[in-house]
Amino acid sequence: MKTIGTALLALALVAHAEVTTFPIVPSATDPQIKQFDDPHWIYVNHDLVTGSQANGVQDRHELLLWLTGTGGQGHDAQGFSKLAADLGYHVVTLMFPNDLPASACARDSNPKGFEDLRMAIIQGGHATYQDGRKELTITRTECIESRLIKALQFLQEKRPRENWAQFLKADGSIHWEAIAVAGQSQGGGHAALIGIKHRVARVLCFGAPKDYNQKLNAPAAWYGLESATPKDRFFAFNHHQDPKGCTPEQLLINLKALGLAASVPPAEVDSEALPFHHARILYTSYPAVTITGVDSEGARTAHGSAILTKHAERWKQVWTYMLTE
Structure with missing residues (x-):
C-alpha cells in the first residue's frame, strides 16, 4: 500500500503543464449577489482536463470546493489548490458570507445551534445564537450552494471545453457526489457538515472541525447524525497546539464524535511517511509555537499551519494523500 501512495505522489510531481488561475467576482455570476x-x-489545469496533457495524470472528473475560514479570502489556499488542479481536479475556492464564526454558538443552550447557523450559511435561511439574543439571516442568493451553482454555470458558459457543467445535475442542482469539499477553520466545519448532509467525493478539514459546546461541555450534536458520506472519505489535518475555537483536547473529542478514529488511530505526519497508516486524522507539531492566549501570534500560526501556502513543499505528501487516498 505504501508503494501505491508513493506512486500517487510521483504523479503529482510530473504534472508539468501550467495551472491556470483566475478570479471571478461573485456578482458577475449573479447580479443579485450584493455582499461578500x-x-x-x-x-x-486546462490541458489535463481537456485531455491534451500526456504525463500520466488524468482528469478526475471531480471538483474541489474550497471554503475559507472566518474573514478569509478565496485565494487563501493557493498552494493546496494548485496541487489539487495538478492532480486532475477542477478547483473553485468560493467567497461566501464568512464574517460570523461558528464559535458564536459555543455557549448556547441549544445543542443544534452550530448546525442551524452553518445550514443558514450553506443553503440559506435563518438562525439564532447566543440563546436567541442574536440572529443570522442569509438569503438563498448569498448562500454557499447558490453561489457555487452560479459560478459553475458562469464557468461553463465562458470555458465550455473544461466541462464545468458535469458538477451540476440536469435540474441545475449541485452534483455533490462529484465534489470534494474542503475548508479551513469555519470552512472546514462547513465541509464536514456538507459531507454529513450530502454524499460527496471526500471531505477535507484543516484546523477543524471546532464545534464544541462549552456550555454543555459536549461536541456539537451534528457530529452524531447519520452521514450521507462514508466516514472513510473524511480527513482532518490539525496542529497539536491549535487552541482556536476549542482546546486541542476538545478538537480530538470532536473528531472521535465524528467517527474518524473508529478503526485507525491518528497519524503523526512529522515522523510518519506516506501513506500515514491510512489514518483519517492527521496531526503535526510544525511549527513549534508558544501559546499565550487564543488570539496570540502562536495560536494563529498553529491554527493555519496545515494549509499555509508557504508550507506547500513540506505538506505536499500530506495534501496529496488527503486528495487521493
Missing part, C-alpha cells in the same frame, strides 16, 4: 463580493478563485 471579493473574488472566487478558480484553478484548472
